[in-house]
Amino acid sequence: MNTSTDTPLVSIIILNYNAGQLLFNCVESILKTSYSNFEIIVVDNNSHDQSHTKCKEFFPQIKLIENKKNLGYCEGNNVGIRSATGKFIVILNPDTIVSQNWLDELIFAYNRNGDGLYQPKILSLYEDGILQSTGNMLHVFGFGFARDKGNPDDLKYNKVEEIGYASGTCLFTSLDVMKKIGLFDPFLFLYHDDLDLGWRAFQLNIKSYFVPSTAIYHAESYSLRWSEKKFFWLERNRRYCMLTHYSKDTYKKMRFSLIAIELLVWVFYLKKGFVVAKIKAEIEILKNRKHIEEKYLELETKKIISDVEMIRRLPDEIFVPKNVSGEYGNRTFNRILSRLSRKIKRDIQS
Template structure:
């Protein structure tokens, strides 16, 4: 991680007062949505617009929110467009110079937006994320930046750990968490919107990795605090989530790595695929793994078209990106038992080190 980036201080930075658009995608979030908007209203930074894009909620949460906060902009989608396209709808109508993608089950600290804006102005174009703390236990970390393992797995650093003050430096990370991403409208216009094919999961990883191809970096801003449930209200660890994670991991590999890199990784990726299959079978989710692979095969034409687009915008080679990526995947024990996680990581670390030599 870079250590030469100065930690931002909003008080030190004489910034203007640009409009910031906050986009909240809602799907049956209930009172969580109202609580989220209420916390945004208490932010120190006031020049903002709040856009709620609703994915056909049947709990009336979006309408209740509009009744309580008439000044929000409410978009009612005609169908559930998923995380990606649902947020894209909000981005398209946003008028702000800066964009925030924010989950409806979050509560924001009063200075969260000041610090994100200050970090962007001080350090330039990029994707920025705050420090995430558990909403029920403010001593528990949920993310101090998100990481990419070289075989396409994404994970939140420090998830489930106690906050001991170890991650208080502003620094570069592999990708910014989709729970709260801060960037500029200019960046979105330059690299494009969320990839709608993904629907949900690894969407933030794909967006930031795509940006990294163009030299656009991701950063962690510890001075900005956002509170979030230990696991989000939507999907949680359902069979569908496991399927989308695996399908979208492969989509990212096939569209973001160059073909020459992928060819060299084929033996390792084959072994990883076997390991993932056995893991899914052990969870009773073998059908989800097979379904994920079938969907990749069915969409090879789409994947190849996206690959060509990504290679046209590429300014950074894979070796430079891979130097930033990790060998292991750190997963909380409530998702994968310590023993299983340890064995899988030993396997990944050995395979990753060998792969790095080949590359």
């Protein structure tokens, strides 16, 4: 790592919460990066495993910020962004290993395609050649999903392309773009934070891109995995994003399809044994109606791209991993989703 002025400085922000050895491995891989001008900012969310202090002792060149409490993914990363001095920033999970050329390729893609949010190919750290994401996608009902997750990497993508939103596992952009979008929304705390950011970016005509020429390797969800607590955050934040991002006119035109989807979601949570998580998510939405309305009004005043234009570009189906729902359940769910999605695309034109 050096401070050469030949290349712009990249601030790499790693948010740590009891990541243990994973944090060490991540930092070690970054230090092998072929791009020379970067800083590493480790923001710790009050870990009790001391991984952050041990990492600082072993890698004294990193900048360590210690939060007094767990601020969550969103505000934790915001702390790092506010302390960043680079032209570019990377939001990087601590349970990742980066490729040697990752920054070179992401910067090259940014310079060719312009302001935007970028993600590399994400592969499994523990399953050789298995994809975790070739771009994250947004569905009209607020569901977010990683394209090709669990599939073998067949190298079918060979050029930079627009996607729904860039994965928060490894998100690259400029500091100016991040400030223009408005950083991460602290209300979300964790999960769907990248979806929300990409959605807000698109409304400002800032696109998200997938860069297939480089990859990172991800252990995935080292803290919560697929748990009732995770389902709570996913559902709470999905509902929050829909209520704050869609105009009231759009919501009105979607109301019948939304009722049908809500019934499906209730059935899904009941079958998974997580109905309490769904109830808690709905209570949270009701308790925060005032904040939701204020956020809605803020986003409506900034919106450049209309709901109609955005919805028209969204996929009709989603991908659900088999460990979340069986193959038959996925097919049934997607058949219903597709019909309702196509109906909405017709309805919003009226």
